[in-house]
Amino acid sequence: MEGAGPPPDGEPGGRHDVSRLAPRLTKTVVSVVVCGLGLVALLNTMAAGPGVGGVFLALGCMGVLLFFQLAYFTRSAILLTSRWRIPIFLLKAVCAFAPLFVFHQTWVGMPGFIAGDALLVLDSTWCWTLFTGVVVAMGGMQWSFTPDLPDTAYTAISTALTGLIVYGLIRLTDMVAEVHRTRTALAEMAVAQERLRFARDLHDLLGYSLSAISLKSELTRRLIGHDDARAVAEVSDIIEISRQALADVRDVASQYRDLSLVAETRSARSVLDAAGIEVSMAVVHGSLPDRVGTVLATVLREGVTNVLGHSKAEHCEITIRQESGTVLITIVNDGAQPEPAALPARHGLGLASLTTRVEALGGRLTAGLTDPGHFRLQAEIPLHKPMFPKQQAQAPEGRRRIAQ
Known part of the structure; x- marks a missing residue:
């Protein structure tokens, strides 16, 4: 029956909540040791x-x-920012040292907690000084109880070890x-980045295809009855673009799709x-x-989509050229409206998405009005010779030129 299985690992209610196991385990270990x-x-x-009375x-x-120790001193990150840390530390010190004058040697294990807490409460200037002071004081008190060097050394070392264990745990x-x-934040960031990638790729791939389908459909409608042969050809193009758009949607859901320039x-x-x-159009590259x-x-794609959707262009010039270890694409159109003059915010799609893609390759994207009525989109991407030696070596032989 659907939904009858146990929740996946790591989700609330799962049988193996791995993401919460380590923090709970460490807290349990600290509590048991203390x-x-x-x-x-x-x-x-x-x-x-x-x-x-003694009991x-x-x-x-x-x-x-x-x-x-369990309710307050097991969270040093919170402890160091609390105004109550010093008063509570002093109260604990009284409870750790005062019974020594009543119980003598049987209570010598408790001041080790104060030595460990000193490393948590005080800054680096004084913490080790007080830690050493507690250890030396316990050695002195043990000597006063039983003036025996092995017992004194044992008590001092036990106090130091107890303090270090408490601090370390x-x-x-x-x-x-x-x-x-951090792991949770990284997982959330990965999910957010994947959503952004999907939205960006979907916009870049489908925006162009849908604009092309819309324009060719309108053209086909006008051609029917006037130029049926061309109308049939345009319908064939529409079908091909639709199939390609469907393939793009399927590909973008799983991975980044390579496009043919x-x-x-x-x-x-x-x-x-x-x-x-x-x-x-002039295309010259290796x-x-x-x-x-x-x-x-x-x-x-995005440049052509913007020409179709954000301008009343009558002429568009497209140039792609490779020179001096870089490749440059420039799209200039007339009939530009004032709105596209400024580059959109980085968190948007469209031109901001292109900026992210170009900068990921070490390139630079610029967009804006060159003069009233003309809009230019330009991207410059470096070709690093150490990364692509074969492509650079074959460039003179494989040059292609398309010009009108």
């Missing part, structure tokens, strides 16, 4: 038989230490959480002729890399 260290100290204290004192101080938790947030120049001439626009040819073909 509670374990506190429980060991509490059991040592209880084993010494402190009496009813309540130990439980109260231990409760304060563990509560703030909490910082690890922060880093895992940050990695999780030669085919696009022929199609541009046909569409402009159908619209009654006089075309002057063998071009596929990516460069595709971008040039896309620029040509």
